[in-house]
Amino acid sequence: MDEVKLRVAFTPPDFHAKWNELICVVVDVLRASSTIVTLLENGCQQVYTLASASDSRALSRKQDYILAGERNGLTLPGFDMGNSPCEVLINDVAEKGVVLTTTNGTRVIKKVSGARKVLIGCFLNAQACCERALLLAREYKTGIGIICAAEKNAFVLDDAFCAGFLVEEILQIAGLNSINIELLDSAQAARRIYHGYPDILSAFRASNSGQRLLSIGREDDFRFCSNVDIFTSVPVLYQNSYFWCESL
Numbered sequence: 438m439d440e441v442k443l444r445v446a447f448t449p450p451d452f453h454a455k456w457n458e459l460i461c462v463v464v465d466v467l468r469a470s471s472t473i474v475t476l477l478e479n480g481c482q483q484v485y486t487l488a489s490a491s492d493s494r495a496l497s498r499k500q501d502y503i504l505a506g507e508r509n510g511l512t513l514p515g516f517d518m519g520n521s522p523c524e525v526l527i528n529d530v531a532e533k534g535v536v537l538t539t540t541n542g543t544r545v546i547k548k549v550s551g552a553r554k555v556l557i558g559c560f561l562n563a564q565a566c567c568e569r570a571l572l573l574a575r576e577y578k579t580g581i582g583i584i585c586a587a588e589k590n591a592f593v594l595d596d597a598f599c600a601g602f603l604v605e606e607i608l609q610i611a612g613l614n615s616i617n618i619e620l621l622d623s624a625q626a627a628r629r630i631y632h633g634y635p636d637i638l639s640a641f642r643a644s645n646s647g648q649r650l651l652s653i654g655r656e657d658d659f660r661f662c663s664n665v666d667i668f669t670s671v672p673v674l675y676q677n678s679y680f681w682c683e684s685l
């Protein structure tokens with residue numbers, strides 16, 4: 438069996454055109470990835486991720502979709518909810534469409550949307566997401582790229598730490614299934630970052646994104662996003678348009 442090559446883009450500029458042939462996993466653990474996974478896990482039908490707030494308003498108005506989003510962590514004026522997994526839990530999103538716009542995550546999704554497949558990963562769905570990425574990599578005979586959303590193109594610790602966790606998870610699943618993985622330098626580095634912290638909350642606390650969430654009073658999201666494998670939904674980008682849970 439051929440090896441599956443695994444690499445990490447710590448910032449969006451690390452994503453080059455040749456990554457388009459890969460199975461890509463977008464990680465914005467605090468919080469866009471965690472919000473999208475929580476939406477689909479709670480029965481939401483489709484999540485449209487848009488970079489612009491005004492385009493989001495227009496789409497939600499036209500289709501009667503729930504409007505969710507933030508800028509610099511704060512809910513945008515007139516929006517139904519923020520970019521918050523904990524807010525998803527107290528809203529009825531079942532069988533509804535949601536439009537989400539965020540400061541970094543939804544822009545990065547747009548950038549990688551031409552990839553072979555685009556998945557969303559975080560701690561909440563780590564195992565399910567890594568299993569799906571491996572399955573797709575073997576089906577399409579290609580590698581896997583984990584793309585960190587980062588912060589305005591600059592490295593962030595929380596995403597890099599989560600990427601390292603996903604690298605570890607992929608290695609474990611591959612080991613159990615006799616799949617060979619080649620870790621490119623970036624994946625090895627992410628793994629080192631993951632092992633540099635005693636636990637998830639310590640890494641979140643050390644990160645700028647984690648500190649910002651605490652400073653705006655969202656300790657609920659800060660803690661919720663650290664739960665590992667509580668969900669099995671794997672958002673997959675459909676026809677470059679919206680995320681949904683593709684059946685196997």
Ligand code: MLT
Nearest residue numbers: 467468469539540541542
């Ligand atoms: C982002 O996309 O920039 C984040 O998810 C921001 C946040 O919700 O705090």
